[in-house]
Amino acid sequence: MIKQAIIPLAGLGTRLLPLTSVFAKELLPINGRPGIEYILDECIEAGIKEVIFIISNKKIMIKNYFYNDIFYKKIITKKKDIRIINEYKRILKYKKMIKFVYQNKPLGTGDAVLKTRKYIKDKFFLMLLPDDLILKKNCSKAMIKVHNKYKSSVMASMNVNKKTISRWGIYKLSKKINKTDYFINDVIEKPSIKNAPSNKAVIGRYILPKKIFSKLLKQKPGKGGEIHITDAIQSLINENYKFIAHNFSGKYLDCGSMDGYIKSSMEISKL
Numbered sequence: 001m002i003k004q005a006i007i008p009l010a011g012l013g014t015r016l017l018p019l020t021s022v023f024a025k026e027l028l029p030i031n032g033r034p035g036i037e038y039i040l041d042e043c044i045e046a047g048i049k050e051v052i053f054i055i056s057n058k059k060i061m062i063k064n065y066f067y068n069d070i071f072y073k074k075i076i077t078k079k080k081d082i083r084i085i086n087e088y089k090r091i092l093k094y095k096k097m098i099k100f101v102y103q104n105k106p107l108g109t110g111d112a113v114l115k116t117r118k119y120i121k122d123k124f125f126l127m128l129l130p131d132d133l134i135l136k137k138n139c140s141k142a143m144i145k146v147h148n149k150y151k152s153s154v155m156a157s158m159n160v161n162k163k164t165i166s167r168w169g170i171y172k173l174s175k176k177i178n179k180t181d182y183f184i185n186d187v188i189e190k191p192s193i194k195n196a197p198s199n200k201a202v203i204g205r206y207i208l209p210k211k212i213f214s215k216l217l218k219q220k221p222g223k224g225g226e227i228h229i230t231d232a233i234q235s236l237i238n239e240n241y242k243f244i245a246h247n248f249s250g251k252y253l254d255c256g257s258m259d260g261y262i263k264s265s266m267e268i269s270k271l
């Protein structure tokens with residue numbers, strides 16, 4: 001059973017500057033709620049019991065958002081407003097399941113994941129990248145179901161337009177399992193249209209084996225001098241660890257770029 005999730009939140013968020021010069025992008029409102037709450041709701045609905053946030057000192061406001069008890073208690077005593085009481089209850093529900101670990105230097109997603117090594121209890125865990133919102137159909141839940149059936153790692157996948165292929169990590173597929181699931185041979189980062197082995201792109205949901213930590217411990221920095229989680233995944237694939245790409249059916253929203261972030265609010269309000 002997958003009971004733990006990790007969420008890397010220690011990146012700089014440069015694509016959302018100037019907003020991110022003073023603000024954590026994961027707290028930016030999307031239709032009146034911080035983006036991270038949609039991610040937490042997805043985890044809860046998928047049966048996750050503990051979520052590990054990887055933050056940095058610069059993003060301490062994320063922790064403060066969940067630890068503002070004195071403020072809420074004061075306001076509630078004064079105003080007895082039922083809406084505020086319910087909001088506070090919701091925050092408390094999230095707080096109970098979140099643990100915080102720190103990555104104070106943004107050395108890459110792989111380095112961020114490594115910070116959770118001591119806290120992962122089971123053989124597999126879920127990782128969600130908070131820039132990628134998937135709504136209407138719970139992607140994590142569907143992936144856990146696939147994992148339970150095949151006992152292998154699972155990564156989210158989405159068909160993308162051929163013209164945009166060089167912006168994505170693209171799967172090289174091996175055996176088709178059913179309409180939505182494929183074993184994969186490889187993940188090619190940002191291929192040219194000519195070299196792209198498929199039109200299925202990597203999206204920010206991963207069920208990873210604990211074994212990934214031993215790869216990350218030895219991993220040298222890759223592209224851009226960062227330690228990438230995809231390089232560690234590739235090492236595991238090279239050693240014949242099974243990875244499945246799951247084509248999810250929810251609505252995908254990219255909140256990590258300015259264009260995508262602006263569109264997300266409009267799209268969510270229509271749902």
Ligand code: UTP
Pocket residue numbers: 008009010011012013014015016054103105106107108109111112129130131256
């Ligand atoms: P991105 O590579 O998209 O980087 O990270 P970013 O900093 O969020 O945004 P840009 O590209 O500068 O605009 C993917 C996820 O991994 C986290 C980020 O917070 C994001 O959720 N991350 C990235 C870390 O936790 N640590 C890192 O060192 C790098």
